[in-house]
Amino acid sequence: MRAASNDAAATLFRAEHGVCRAGRTRRGGPPREAYSIGMTNSEVATALEQVADLLEFQGANPFRIRAYRNGARAIRDLPQQITTLLADPAVQLTNLRGIGNDLAQKITEFVQTGRFAMLDELLESIPASVLTLLRVPGLGPKKAAALYNQLGIETLDQLREACVQGQIRKLKGFAETTEQAILSGLDLAVQADQRIYWAEADGIVQDLLAHMKSSSSIRQIEVAGSFRRGRETVGDLDLLVEAARPQTVMNRFGAYPDVDCVLARGDTKMSVRWDGRLQIDLRVVPHDAFGAALQYFTGSKDHNVVLRGRARQRGLKINEWGVFQVHEGRPDKWIAGKTEADVYAVLELPWFPPELREARDEFHWAETHTLPDLIRSDAIQGDLHMHTTASDGRASLQEMVDAAKARGLKYIAITDHSKRVSMAHGLDGDRLRSQWKDIDQCNRRVTGIKVLKGVECDILEKGGMDLPDDVLSEADWVIASVHYGQNQSRDQITKRIIGALRNPHVSIVAHPSGRLINRRAPYELDMDAVINVARQEGKFLELNANPARLDLDDTTCAAARQAGVPIVISTDAHHPDGLDAMRYGIQQARRGGLTADDVANTRSWSALQKLLRRK
């Protein structure tokens, strides 16, 4: 879970990683232009979050600050583009939970004119750079504001200088210890602003669990937090333990290799900094509280806020120790907490898969008894995106087939790059047909798995496909991908992708947004239009399972599901081990609320073809 006050850092992270785009420079650049179209949900949400950060810095009413954060989240989680919603006269923004008259008016103004008067005014009194101070562990809005107001500190460099000169300790509420803590936290602030991929976190988690489980004192152990919810990136790890001797467990925890320092240690809680980049928290709870604590620390924060509100309505109080009856305003009698299911049951709710706990649709689904039966890994029958040494893969056709068969897949598509991707030694029509002959031979030789003749064909910069229709028509499976011209305008890229979907031989668009998590923002794209055309044309959209891509993201998966567009989860493997990435895609699909039925490659190859309208 992220703390509310920590959201400032998240906002900065988003702002610095390409959420702002050319022509709409937010701060320090040319003034915003007037835009009637093209403003993305992410940009609107980022602006609202920035308002919240600045208000927090000013010491504004915390509930007003929260209202802006809630509004930002409502916009960020929208399955449709905000521009599409505003263009629809039947839609009222105020119908969205968390958006009232005031926010609706501000958002509309921002989307239609590119101006956000309140944000501009706030930034006149507080430089945006001051928010970087909040990255330093231990520095929240109050202390950071004191540093800015009393010492004029605006940047991390100025903060370091003030520490070195011993100025910080002179301020009321600060002392030498705080000054030293800031100094040692400064280096961390510079590097620790990036969340790690879930897949990397998983490696650490498995190793950490193995280390901890050798302690005989432990009766139950789970990892909670955003890791358990399967978020695509993880900012820290939350380890939960039931143990007979808490201090023994904490000692074991502290002995985990590469623990740099202990940040805090009390009776039930311990935090460490690991390997210079990751905070790991440990909580030790008694048996009767394990389920309540697991629920509490799994979050999300917003899901838990809804839950506690629900508890209050029933005269109950819910915290990490359990669910309690309230008597004269004080928690009185413990009534649940051994398991998560117990906690939810007391609130007349079903147990929610952790991936759905984001306060998006899960409570509505629970009330209407439409909670989706989320897809599981064992439902996947085929993998329809992988490469071989014919292009940029690192294993032969036969090696990939053997690896796929060993993983129990019933069919795979070999989809090497087309010639436009010259760096990857992409295939022209002749080489592709030659590979397909090899695949025919392979199919005669191998039993128990069907190998499909496919290609990942580039969508050219000027539009159109990289291979002629007569070649594509001979393939079993044609993936269309954008690899070049990613900086084109929204209109251009949208037209290219829609054009590909309308090509009668194309089956699917791969990694539709083009993003690389933490490295490259998605390209400008009207995703609503893409989903709409895919639905019209009877085509599929890929959920690329590569941990650095996970493209589509969770909310777009939900939008595709809502539109009835089948998703295909593919690994895009470039070597045999790459096939194991499927589970990351499954996890992302679960976050999008997808069932096995929503995912085309849970079907047999023949059943999948019946879903697809392709010549």
Place this chain on the structure above:
DNA sequence: GCCGTTTTCGGCCCGACTGTTTTCAGTCG
């Protein structure tokens, strides 16, 4: 600033830990 089976005002989630403070504010999750 939002919201309403406590409905147009008065609430808004909760606890552990730390440091500076001698009873609590700030930070964090």
